[in-house]
Amino acid sequence: MKALKALSTSVGSKYLVALTGLSLVGFLTAHLAGNLLILLGPEKFNGYGHALISNPLVIPAELGLIGLLLLHIFKALRHVLLGRTARPQAYTRKVWAGAPSRKSWGSTTMLVSGIILLVFLVSHIATLKFGADYPSAEPGVRDLYRLVVEVFHSPGIVAFYVVAMVVIGLHLRHGISSAFQSLGLMTPGWTASILAIGLWLSVILAGGFALIPVWVYLFL
């Protein structure tokens, strides 16, 4: 069987959504760990930022992330559109089935949360990565700390970031455990653990990221 054909069926497409999604969760975990360095002061944070962007692998890594994101979006959108086509006539009355269904606000809003996150991502990169390039005391090192503190002293931006992190929490609340199911890894013995890990990881990631702008606004 041809691999490309296999990856374009309803089952194969969801492998790609799952694999790209989990890879992006891996990125988010590393990104959060790095960002939390801001709590340790400007030297640590700017040093980390400098080490990151001066690494020759950063461009291929960024291109890789963009590729993962585009593939995730393409396959997920195709999945949603296929689902819409599959039910041309809507019900006049439809209720949630209740337990044991895993349907949640997260799972029903994946498309909307995904679109909000894309808008957030563009604004996030424009504000910080391509924001003001302040020089730090150390030559050649960007004072990213100063920019972050400046940006997060605007209550509007802080609110926007916190809302976006609630949205990412909702997206991951369904996404993480769903990915394991799509990959066929959700065996009966692991189901409860995977659902719990999915829930807690989404809470930790969303909470951790939301903490930074709030902390900066209040204390730095």
Place this chain on the structure above:
Amino acid sequence: MKVHLKVWRQTGPDATGRLVDYTAENIAPDMSFLEMLDSVNETLIARGEDPIAFDSDCREGICGTCGVMVDGRPHGPDSCTTVCQLHMRRYNDGDTIVIEPWQALAFPLIKDLVVDRGAFDTIIQAGGYTSVNTGGAPDANAILIPKTVADEAMDAAVCIGCGACVAACKNASAALFTSAKITQLSLLPQGQAEASTRVVEMVDAMDAAGFGGCSNEGECEAVCPKGISLKHIATMNREYRKAMFANR
């Protein structure tokens, strides 16, 4: 007792459907839901009107022929229950009940509450079988299967093909139905010979029939009258992965 109904009436596949109000009078609480519809139909026939078309056969919850959306849930409010096993004692006098057919591109509507579920047969024909030489009945103990494995296979095999999973799914996906058959055959020795082609062909048939993909929400499992588990969809996904890397 008396109940008010809002029933989807559609004269044919290409006609425009709409909800029509009926009142079912003199309904005994011990009547099944379908007997209540029979009673309404008798009134309609007596008045010279077209009776409400709906599917049913065994009326004891084992054949999979019946199935309608009752107040937005396939087979009605009770879990692990077909609509023929739903009884009017579940309702109060004066309740209003909305009754609609399964809605899916792959299940074209024939009339009123009757849809064509032939797409399920197409999926089974694509690989939901084992190719064996017919002849004398094989010795019952020729292939030993552990009881636990036989039980697991049976849990998947209890699917009656009613289509409630498709009806409940926001994507009108047939993943639960298809995966139940794939799991059943993947657990048994007789299913091994065709394991790597079966899953691919059944998934292809499922996609070609116009069903959507699986979003892993599990509404299907919650409404399945036979309690088919979502774990079978994970098994299907796993079998598909094995087939992708199979040496053929």
